Amino acid sequence: MQPTQRRLANAIRALAMDAVEAANSGHPGMPMGMADAATALFTRYLKFDAADPNWPDRDRFVLSAGHGSMLIYALLYLTGYSRPTIDDIRNFRQVGSPCAGHPENFELPGVEVTTGPLGQGLAMAVGMAIAERHLNAVYGDTLVDHRTYVIAGDGDLMEGVNHEAVGLAGHLKLGRLIVLWDDNRITIDGSTELSRNEDVVARYVASAWHTVECDGLDSASVSRALDAAIADERPSLVRCKTIIGYGAPNKQGTAATHGAALGADEIEAARKALGWDADAFEVPEDVLSGWRGTGQRGQSDHAEWRRRLEESGKRDEFYARLSGKPDESWLQPHLDELIANPPKLATRKASELALEAINPVVTSTIGGSADLTGSNNTKTKALEPLTADNYGGRYIYYGIREFGMAAAMNGMALHGGVIPYGGTFLVFTDYARPAIRLSALQQARVIYVMTHDSIGLGEDGPTHQPIEHLQSLRAIPGLEVYRPADAVETAECWALALASKSPSILALTRQNLPAVRTKAVGENLSARGAYRLKPAGADRKVIFIATGSEVEIALAAAKQLESQGIGADVVSMPCMELFDAQPDTYREDVLPDVSNREILRVSVEAGTTFGWERYTGLHGLRIGIDRFGVSAPAEDAYEFFGLTPDAVAARVLDYLKQREMR
DSSP states (O other), X not given: OOOOHHHHHHHHHHHHHHHHHHHTOSOOHHXXXXXXXXXXXXXXXXOOOTTOTTOTTSOEEEESSGGGTHHHXXXXXXXXXXXXXXXXXXXXXXXXXXXXXXXXXXXXXXXXXXXOSTTHHHHHHHHHHHHHHHHHHHHOTTTOOOOEEEEEEHHHHHSHHHHHHHHXXXXXXXXXXXXXXXXXXXXXXXXXXXXXXXXXXXXXXXTTOEXXXXXXXXXXXXXXXXXXXXXXXXXXXXXXXXXXXXXXXXXXXXXXXXSSOOOHHHHHHHHHHHTOOSOTTOOOHHHHHHHHHHXXXXXXXXXXXXXXXXXXXXXXXHHHHHHTOOOOTTHHHHHHHHHHSOOOBOHHHHHHHHHHXXXXXXXXXXXXXXXXXXHHTOOOTTOOBOBTTBXXXXXXXXXXXHHHHHHHHHHHHHHSSOEEEEEEEGGGHHHHHHHHHHHHHHTOOOEEEEEOOSGGGOTTOTTTSOSSHHHHHHTSTTOEEEOOSSHHHHHHHHHHHHHOXXXXXXXXXXXXXXXXXXXXXXXXXXXXXXXXXXXXSSSEEEEEEEOTTHHHHHHHHHHHHHTTTOEEEEEEOSOHHHHHTSOHHHHHHHSOOTTOTTSEEEEXXXXXXXXXXXXXXXXXXEESOOSOOOOSOHHHHHHHTTOSHHHHHHHHHHHHHHHHXX
């Protein structure tokens, strides 16, 4: 006899209680409250095969309320994924267990995205739904025909990024996106009445979503709501009215179950209330067998999909698309043209030229901008907009939604089959930073095209002029920050970003820059992170280390020093992260040992000098801007801050003179 839906759900509740109690840390309330809804979803609707978590046409499930991570860990174990094992769950939140405090996609197959920072899971799910519709437009229902399901909590719906994501999803009519809202009316502080009085459902309706309500503690009611959601062409919000910590007789419905272990006495009482007599971390055979059958339910669909793939004649193309390896045939002809006809132009424009070469060849790219298309130069001539009427388009108008754009691109990248890039001003990475951090944590290949990268943007002034941004982004582990000096470096950096398994920032200028790379060299020099652009003519006394628009300044300052018999190298450093990864021998050749006081290292960058001492050494010279900017034309702003060849050369000469006196 098959166990009832409630008995299946109680297995989730028991594992959640036991794991949080063993760790004395975690959030049991959400998994206990949403166990019935999750059981209905997984046993009746979700298309997946536990034996192959990477089946391309599986439904995507995102636990946006990542604090309730024991919900997904219990589901993965019960349905028969290879991990987590029951021992992994026993060691919940401990070193060595893949069952981290919040779900991490790099720890467990079946965890599609890393969640925990509230709101971002749902926003990434919007990106997954976009990727599904786009690939469906390319390959048809035969190969791509799946849904994206989300479980979200009150906190997810309060976060600002939720408004951005919901608006975008409604605008694009992403009907394959279904969000189950755990409406338990409790946050850590207490009742949601303490902090919220808006009509959440009305907000979703106003954003062109379908909404439906159900009893989240009744599997049949949840199923009826999901049937209605699936039948509607709009994205759907399923309001699941639940009780947090359901089954814990003395604590359910209160904030006491939200973020703390229940305690041994309450767990014992909950077991009695739920009719669950199994010991801790034990699942009765009938229940485990029922759940394992759910994990195998999708095998026939999977087998049928594989048959269709073989018969489609597109098997190799499809898997090549999913592999994400870009075609690099565009690069050399593009570089040849730039060398033959060296252009003077802004690197944002150089980026557009590179994209004109890239997009016809790398057809998996999907571009976009947060309402700055004409400024970011992210749309190439042949790209059509991706809209509700044309999911085959490859350019998204995200509107003024920097955070939502970045989170959606994370979801697109993690879905697979597309390479997203999107633009805004570099200063507005402040709006997108939480999603950029998750890009790096998840190793999602997202390319951020961030233009107007310095005081060189001019008259818009301090509010728009980045100062601390480059170094703050470089501080994020796993993020590659590129700041190219001309069109050649820009193309090289684009090639590196496309080929990388990490997210990338392309920091690009508004103002025109001269070509500094005018000779063919036969390799991607930017791949080294830094390289000697100009060797010293006279006896080397100075090494300039510059990035982006300041490379031309360093070259001109070096020329002045050389005229006085002071040899000066100029090192272009488009990517610190790649330079730091080079062998010691290479790095020491480019930047000889800093203990050699005979050579002065000088950094030149139109931003904070913070952090540059790692390359200049304590006795080096760091030229930059350690205050907010100024509203002025670009040339005047550079002169105001002493970032001109004359001023830089004078500072170096003065520094050398003072050092000799010491």
